[in-house]
Amino acid sequence: MIEPSPELMAVSRRWFQAVTVTRKDSELQNFLSTSAYLRFIGTAENERWFGPAVRQAIGDHFHEVPTIFKTEEILGEAFENGPVGWCCFLHKFWFETRPDDPVTFRTTLVFALEDGSWKIVQRHASTPVANQIIIGNEHSAIQALSDAAQQGFALGQREGLASVMFTDIVDSATLAGAVGDRRWSALVATHFVDLRQIIEAHQGQFVKSLGDGTMSSFSSAKQALSAAIDIQRHMQNQTSEPTLALRIGLHTGDVVQSDDDFFGNVVNKAARVTAAARPDTIRLSGETRAMVGNHPDFRFSDAQATHLKGFDGDHLTHELAWRA
Known part of the structure; x- marks a missing residue:
């Protein structure tokens, strides 16, 4: 063991x-x-x-x-x-x-x-060397994380409802170019450590980091939303430069595992909801919003019918208020 x-x-x-x-x-x-x-x-x-x-x-x-x-x-x-x-x-x-x-x-x-x-x-x-230097192109963190999950990256939770959360650093390429690859690598590594601690403190599982994005999973939508709020509040308290801004997205759905697919559309939809989020915000799917109902700890706004790439029709998404 x-x-x-x-x-x-x-x-x-x-x-x-x-x-x-x-x-x-x-x-x-x-x-x-x-x-x-x-x-x-x-x-x-x-x-x-x-x-x-x-x-x-x-x-x-x-x-x-x-x-x-x-x-x-x-x-x-x-x-x-x-x-x-x-x-x-x-x-x-x-x-x-x-x-x-x-x-x-x-x-x-x-x-x-x-x-x-x-x-x-x-x-x-x-010593870390950026992919831009080695192979001439950068990763798209959210989609790359989604692809990794679809290729069989296993979580501790194998079945049942899961709330999947993505985080993505806004304008990371610009910031990396300004501070240099070595300092950027160290900064992002520290950022990932901070996020892992917050996620695990809310009983979540830090699944994977890639590029400048992270993916995590929670068995409870309430725990996922609480973690997202604490992450944005942590980012708000940054004192050193460069100051990082995050977009965070969440979606809740049934976990399904087979030989060639893990999570099905849960991960893909969470990634698309994240891509629709604005800097310094938390965006969540209608399904995640429904899971917590009228819980007094959460306030929601900006309900939108949003087109999500790869999904038919429009999908209701909400913004989660996090500023105290």
Whole structure:
């Protein structure tokens, strides 16, 4: 059974401490497997090292890295399943060679139990690079998330009613161009962490992030609307620039799973409702509105008969008031 692993979180954080602060050869080596299957992969094309040579040269490798005088953990997760475990981290590192321009690193560590101790058998670290640079075009976050769900991305909830919520950063391409890819990647990563915490606090499941959008699912429409309100209020309290604006959309429907389809039209309609939302607003389908009835916690306005691409006829949508 896969379960979160506080033990591996602690081991991983000691590894990063050894990498960024102490950098003692014996300490670094002690984290690594003695197996011939040890793998160490970095960002550059030729940064692929295998087997015992990695363990022998690990100290020399990190001594080549400039001094890191400050670190910030943006995201950290660890899991285990029997004798195997893994973690993923997102960090910002400030190097002495660039003290005012932190570098964002993504790291995945895979562990195996060796003689009762967790040892790293694979490490993969890289710096985020925008798809615009690599493949020459950007993702459309909402539609891409919708497509991912339709291609079989499984949620914990397999059947019954689900309220699906999308968030999308407004004018993200303009903002990314203004601040630069590296800073934008770090900013969006932090944004996703904040949204995940709010969604999970309302018993929702953070399903997926892609580009600058997120998709989540709730078994309760009330919980979904409460999460959407808290997200917009969180965005309103931003103090640093650039200030992000979100459009949020929700739709509620019956979850259906088959070999080639997950959710059916629920995800697609939620995506289309989101696309119809204005910046800094929460838009929801008539079905989601009906689920909460006249609940005193929610106020609705701007009811519209809206044409949703891919759906016949007009569909009633509402705006959810969120400002206190």
